[in-house]
Amino acid sequence: MPKVLAIDDEFHILQLVAEFLRDQDYEVTTANNGRLALECLQSYHPDIILCDVEMPEMNGYEVLEQFRKNSETAHIPFVFLTGMSARHQMRAGMNLGADDYLTKPFTFQELLKAVQSRLKKTEDLHQYVEKQLDAKEKIIQTLAYRDETTGLPNQQALEQAFWQITRQEQKLALIFFQLEGFQNSAAGHTPALGRALMKALTNRLRAYFHENQKNLFYLGINQFCLLLHIQNPQNLLQTFELIQQQTQSPFQIFKQEHRFGLSAGISLYPHNALNLENLLNSAQKACQQAEALGGNQCQFVL
Structure with missing residues (x-):
């Protein structure tokens, strides 16, 4: 079951997002500010992060920076949730390493599509890396058992x-x-x-x-x-x-x-x-x- 960490200071939005994704067989943990989200990561390891941009204590950009600085969380897909007025700020977020963003108000289908798309890209990347590692392992095995000059078994x-x-x-x-x-x-x-x-x-x-x-x-x-x-x-x-x-x-x-x-x-x-x-x-x-x-x-x- 894919794990989602949802971060938003608006309680009703956070609850709607969490309930919808749980109905779609996702495991969801929520945090109403960036500080709690960072604390949550000490025991929770999500597959994707949904984060509001404008929040008190720590905004979405600051949360993203902290996530990208941590080698254990730097690879996790990060999707911004933002209000209409913050659209012009998205380029800054993408430059910081955000993977995608949804503009509020968004539909449940838009949310689901964004989550599925990001998780699929991550899975595709993992499979690609595994194939590359397997290929390199086969090359190493071949070199270990074959002579480089003749190509014959050694x-x-x-x-x-x-x-x-x-x-x-x-x-x-x-x-x-x-x-x-x-x-x-x-x-x-x-x-x-x-x-x-x-x-x-x-x-x-x-x-x-x-x-x-x-x-x-x-x-x-x-x-x-x-x-x-x-x-x-x-x-x-x-x-x-x-x-x-x-x-x-x-x-x-x-x-x-x-x-x-x-x-x-x-x-x-x-x-x-x-x-x-x-x-x-x-x-x-x-x-x-x-x-x-x-x-x-x-x-x-x-």
Whole structure:
């Protein structure tokens, strides 16, 4: 039930406004001067404020100024109620932060429309802010789980994916791979070259592994891994060969041609390790062995 604070020194107007709005299912609290209204705010938190302009002790402008100075009430819609002679003063009220005004005498329908309109605008604003916050939260989540350079899921995402997959799957393969000669090619160049090479390789991998993109991860400079469900271990060698094919054509980066080989290490869950850290470490060591044996090949963890 929306809450209304009505402020007016004319008792009969205050009562009429309160009774009408209560009949329309609004909760209404009244105050016959500005000082009482400010005291009321210590325990009452209205959704909208209706306030007369010309009142003793504290006029409507002074009430509005106090409300806008308070961070807890500054956002509350504020509607002035004014006599015909005070119309020329409304611009001053709007400049102080009033949201709307009704000129006395007003009809009940005009009052209801003003209240409904202001509350709707406030609700629309709240929904807009919530959507913006949700959108920013999604962006933050995306940045937390994706690499900025390649756009691929990162190691944090790998940890989450491994946990989810191993809850259901009996067997899993982790293929760790990296470009051979990448460090030599990138040495002496700007970091932009390294990023461009990683993006180029990522684009090729995405084109070939579109069905398994969610299981392709970028772990850091020149380090990728692929999580696969095992149906036939022999297919893992074919998968490596498909990955390897993506590096056979030279990369054209900044008008220069770059050629690379590719080595990989393959470890199996739960045969080689029961947790991701050991599974990944063993695959990395197998990849190093592949490079030591001449490179451009893969090695299985025994």
